[in-house]
Amino acid sequence: MAKDSNNKNLLTLENIESGYGKVKVLHNVSLKIKEGQIVTIVGANGVGKSTTIKTILGLIKPSSGQIKFKNELINSLETYKIIAKGIGYSPEGREVFGNLNVYENLRIGAYTVSKDDFTKRLEEVYQLFPRLKERKNQEASSLSGGEQQMLAIARALMQDPDLLILDEPSLGLAPIIAEEIFNRLAEINQMGTTILLIEQNVNLALHLSDHAYVMEKGKFVLDEKASILAQNDYVKKTYMGIA
Numbered sequence: 001m002a003k004d005s006n007n008k009n010l011l012t013l014e015n016i017e018s019g020y021g022k023v024k025v026l027h028n029v030s031l032k033i034k035e036g037q038i039v040t041i042v043g044a045n046g047v048g049k050s051t052t053i054k055t056i057l058g059l060i061k062p063s064s065g066q067i068k069f070k071n072e073l074i075n076s077l078e079t080y081k082i083i084a085k086g087i088g089y090s091p092e093g094r095e096v097f098g099n100l101n102v103y104e105n106l107r108i109g110a111y112t113v114s115k116d117d118f119t120k121r122l123e124e125v126y127q128l129f130p131r132l133k134e135r136k137n138q139e140a141s142s143l144s145g146g147e148q149q150m151l152a153i154a155r156a157l158m159q160d161p162d163l164l165i166l167d168e169p170s171l172g173l174a175p176i177i178a179e180e181i182f183n184r185l186a187e188i189n190q191m192g193t194t195i196l197l198i199e200q201n202v203n204l205a206l207h208l209s210d211h212a213y214v215m216e217k218g219k220f221v222l223d224e225k226a227s228i229l230a231q232n233d234y235v236k237k238t239y240m241g242i243a
């Protein structure tokens with residue numbers, strides 16, 4: 001999946017230190033995502049992957065370093081302003097609104113979108129996930145895990161973001177459903193959306209991605225083309241269970 005290496009940077013993190021109060025989690029984290037890429041952060045539980053996302057989204061503020069989106073410094077902006085600049089977010093555990101139906105969940109995702117654009121966007125998203133269209137009046141809590149994940153992604157796409165951030169989209173899903181979700185992510189990317197993915201299914205993630213970072217104890221220890229990392233003995237042994 002070679003993407004033009006001359007593409008512009010969409011998101012950059014430079015020397016980010018971040019955490020929770022006195023607890024420092026991220027140490028000198030730098031990351032670059034070019035327009036059109038799929039970039040993955042892989043790593044074990046608790047190493048700081050979600051903290052990286054929360055820092056990008058402004059949910060926690062970095063104590064030092066710079067975060068730029070479309071060349072603009074966003075470090076100190078509030079989360080709703082960062083999202084409005086063109087970032088869609090599908091959180092870990094999906095967090096759909098269980099007592100609202102599919103359509104209502106998508107309506108909430110489109111709160112920044114005009115009425116005309118909403119209708120167009122809804123059709124595009126239903127085309128991508130026909131199962132959601134079939135279940136548009138069904139309460140989100142009664143959807144299967146895979147359908148809830150589709151809804152979380154669809155909701156994040158409603159404002160037509162330039163960057164889609166996904167935290168563990170395959171979590172708790174049967175392999176065949178996870179594969180279906182990843183096929184949709186490839187389509188979303190081909191339609192022009194850049195993707196930042198956090199994923200513990202390293203095999204699936206590296207096959208989908210252009211570039212990947214391996215995080216250990218709040219630091220990136222490897223930063224490589226995904227196809228090269230997929231052949232790395234340490235990655236294979238530690239993260240893919242291949243001896």
Ligand SMILES: Nc1ncnc2c1ncn2[C@@H]1O[C@H](COP(=O)(O)OP(=O)(O)OP(=O)(O)O)[C@@H](O)[C@H]1O
Pocket residue numbers: 020023025043044045046047048049050051052092
């Ligand atoms: N709200 C919080 N307050 C204090 N510490 C936190 C908070 N949230 C996370 N942490 C700590 O920060 C560290 C990194 O957590 P984080 O959720 O970023 O890990 P992760 O790599 O996303 O793990 P997982 O894959 O299990 O979600 C952990 O030690 C965790 O206990």
